[in-house]
Amino acid sequence: xxxxxxxxxxxxxxxxxxxxxxxxxxxxxxxxxxxxxxxxxxxxxxxxxxxxxxxxxxxxxxxxxxxxxxxxxxxxxxxxxxxxxxxxxxxxxxxxxxxxxxxxxxxxxxxxx
Amino acid sequence: xxxxxxxxxxxxxxxxxxxxxxxxxxxxxxxxxxxxxxxxxxxxxxxxxxxxxxxxxxxxxxxxxxxxxxxxxxxxxxxxxxxxxxxxxxxxxxxxxxxxxxxxxxxxxxxx
Numbered sequence: 001x002x003x004x005x006x007x008x009x010x011x012x013x014x015x016x017x018x019x020x021x022x023x024x025x026x027x028x029x030x031x032x033x034x035x036x037x038x039x040x041x042x043x044x045x046x047x048x049x050x051x052x053x054x055x056x057x058x059x060x061x062x063x064x065x066x067x068x069x070x071x072x073x074x075x076x077x078x079x080x081x082x083x084x085x086x087x088x089x090x091x092x093x094x095x096x097x098x099x100x101x102x103x104x105x106x107x108x109x110x111x112x113x
Numbered sequence: 114x115x116x117x118x119x120x121x122x123x124x125x126x127x128x129x130x131x132x133x134x135x136x137x138x139x140x141x142x143x144x145x146x147x148x149x150x151x152x153x154x155x156x157x158x159x160x161x162x163x164x165x166x167x168x169x170x171x172x173x174x175x176x177x178x179x180x181x182x183x184x185x186x187x188x189x190x191x192x193x194x195x196x197x198x199x200x201x202x203x204x205x206x207x208x209x210x211x212x213x214x215x216x217x218x219x220x221x222x223x224x225x
Contacts, residue, residue, distance in 0.1 A: 004156065033211065042117075042202055042215030043157075056212045090157070094211055101147070102211060104157040 002027065004093050004105035012111045013081050021076040021108045025093030032074040033102065034066060035090040043090055049074050050096075078110075086112045115139055117205045119216035126193045126223050133189040134219040136203030140184035147204040147213065148177055148188055157202060160188075193223045 005024045013019050025032050031050045035043035045058035049068035063079045072093075078085055088109050092102040118137045126132045138146060145164045151157040161170040166181040174191045190197050200220045204213040 031211070033213075035213075035215075040217070042119075042204075042217045043213075045212050045214065048212060056207075058212065100145075100211060101159045101162050102213070103159065104149075106154070106156045 004091055004103050006089075006091050006105035006108050008108060009106070010109045010111075012113060014113055015081055015083060017081050018077065018079045019081060019110060021078075021089050021091075021110070022073065023076070023091030023093075023105060024073045025091075026103045029093035029095050029103070030072050031094045031096060032068060032072065033092045033094070034074070034076045035092065036060075037088040037090060037107070039087075046076065046089075081112045083112050086110060115205055115207065115214040117203060117214050117216040119201075119203060119219050121219060122217065123220040124222070126190075126197075126221060128193060128195060128223055128225050130193055131189065131191045132193060132221070133187050134201065134221075136186045136188070136216050138184050138186070138203070138205040138216075140182060142208070143181045143184075144206050144208065146179060146186050147206070148186070149202040149204065150175075150199045151202060151218070152199040160201075188219075190221070193221075195223050195225055197221060198223045 033048040034046040037043040047057040052068045065077045068074045088107040090107045091105045094102045148160040149157040163179040168179040179186045200218040202218045204215045
C-alpha cells in the first residue's frame with residue numbers, strides 16, 4: 001500500500017516564475033492538505049481540498065492556489081514566485097475533513113533564486 | 114491565530130538516558146492534539162492523536178500525556194536510542210476540521 005507521494009522531490013525556480021507541485025494521497029484517503037515549512041519553523045497550513053473543493057485556507061496570498069482531481073490527487077500552484085517562497089512543501093492526506101490522523105508525504109523542496 | 118509552542122527547541126541526549134519535552138497549546142476549544150516524529154529526509158510520521166484530558170498513550174519507548182485544562186502535553190522517550198533522533202512536532206487542529214497549527218518542533222539528537 002503506497003503512502004502519500006509527492007513530486008518532484010526538488011525544484012529550483014527563478015523569481016517571478018510559476019510552479020506546480022503534485023501529491024497523491026494514501027489509498028482510501030479523500031482529503032488533501034498542503035503545508036509550507038520554512039527553515040527552522042513548524043509546517044504552516046496553506047489549504048485543504050475535500051470533494052474537489054478548497055474547504056479551508058490558511059493565511060497565504062492568492063498566489064497560492066490548488067486543485068483536487070476526481071482520483072483525489074492534488075496540485076499546489078504558486079504564481080509570481082518570491083524568494084520567500086523557498087521552503088519544503090508537504091502534502092498530507094486523511095479520510096474525511098475532520099480532525100484525525102494525517103499521513104504526510106516526504107515533501108517537495110522548492111528553491112527560488 | 115493559535116499559538117502552539119514547543120520547548121526546548123533542541124535536545125542532546127546520551128544513549129540510554131530518558132528525556133521529555135513539552136508542547137503548550139490554547140486550553141479553550143480543545144479538539145485534539147497530534148504528535149509527529151520527523152526523521153531527516155523522511156515523511157513526518159504520526160505518533161499519537163490525543164483527545165481526552167488525562168490521556169496517556171504509549172508506543173514502544175515513547176509515551177505522551179495530555180492536560181487540556183492547562184494546555185500542555187509531554188512527550189517522553191525512555192532509554193533513548195540513536196534511532197530516536199528526529200524532530201518531534203506537536204500540532205493542534207482548529208475546530209473539528211483537520212487544519213493543523215504546528216509547534217516549531219523539538220529536535221532530539223541521541224548520542225551513542
